[in-house]
Amino acid sequence: MMTPLDNHDRREYVTVMVSACVHDVCQVCAHILRPMSQVQMSGRVAYVSQTAWIQTLTVQDNILFGKPYDKARYKRVMKACALEEDVKNFSHGDLTEIGERGVNLSGGQKQRIQLARAVYNDADIYLLDDPLSSVDARVAAWLLEHAISGPLMSGKTVVLSTYNVQV
Numbered sequence: 001m002m003t004p005l006d007n008h009d010r011r012e013y014v015t016v017m018v019s020a021c022v023h024d025v026c027q028v029c030a031h032i033l034r035p036m037s038q039v040q041m042s043g044r045v046a047y048v049s050q051t052a053w054i055q056t057l058t059v060q061d062n063i064l065f066g067k068p069y070d071k072a073r074y075k076r077v078m079k080a081c082a083l084e085e086d087v088k089n090f091s092h093g094d095l096t097e098i099g100e101r102g103v104n105l106s107g108g109q110k111q112r113i114q115l116a117r118a119v120y121n122d123a124d125i126y127l128l129d130d131p132l133s134s135v136d137a138r139v140a141a142w143l144l145e146h147a148i149s150g151p152l153m154s155g156k157t158v159v160l161s162t163y164n165v166q167v
Contacts, residue, residue: 043123043124043125043157044121044122044123044124044125045123045124045125045126045127046117046118046119046121046123046125046126046127047118047126047127047129048111048114048115048118048126048127048128048129048131049114049129050129050130050131050133052102052107052110052111052113052114052134053114054098054101054102054105054110054113054114055098056097056098056099056100056101057097057098058092058094058095058096058097058098059083059087059090059093059094059095059096059098059113060074060094060095062098062113062117063077063078063094063113063116063117063120064117064120065117065120065121067120067121073120073122074120076151076152077116077119077120077147077152078094078116079146080116080119080143080146080147080150080152081112081113081115081116081119081143081146081147082112082135082139082142082143082146082147083109083112083113083116086109086112098113106134107134108134108135108136108139110134111131111132111133111134111135112135112139112143114131115128115131115143115147116147119147119152119153123156124156124157125156125157125158125159126153126156126157126158126159127159127161128148128158128159128160128161129161130161130162131143131148131160132144132162133162148160
């Protein structure tokens with residue numbers, strides 16, 4: 001039997017999966033993404049892995065990821081993903097080149113850039129595999145309020161897996 005995971009009715013909801021074992025939540029996301037999964041998805045899907053995936057490109061190119069630049073949306077995403085202050089401190093702002101595998105970024109910056117890429121993508125369904133694990137409590141609260149359940153995600157289906165029981 002297939003379990004539907006879609007967003008045709010445009011209800012807004014965030015599903016949170018919490019487990020004390022990181023492996024459990026990773027396995028759930030991997031199962032949902034598997035081609036022969038019992039979970040049927042319709043619509044565009046954005047996936048944020050627990051380990052940030054960053055290319056050797058500029059910050060902006062890592063977020064846009066081939067999508068056209070929409071200045072207003074980009075600014076909203078940067079704010080929602082708590083990247084504004086970081087970008088101000090980079091030598092060339094968001095045009096700063098990221099070193100191989102994000103070597104010149106902190107773990108939290110990598111994760112927020114990866115989350116910004118997903119949010120900018122404007123998908124229908126978001127699978128977020130513990131995107132808060134690399135950020136402090138204050139930033140995690142901001143991301144939850146402004147990026148994961150904020151206005152940019154209005155009308156989206158969000159599945160958030162985490163081992164952080166305080167979420």
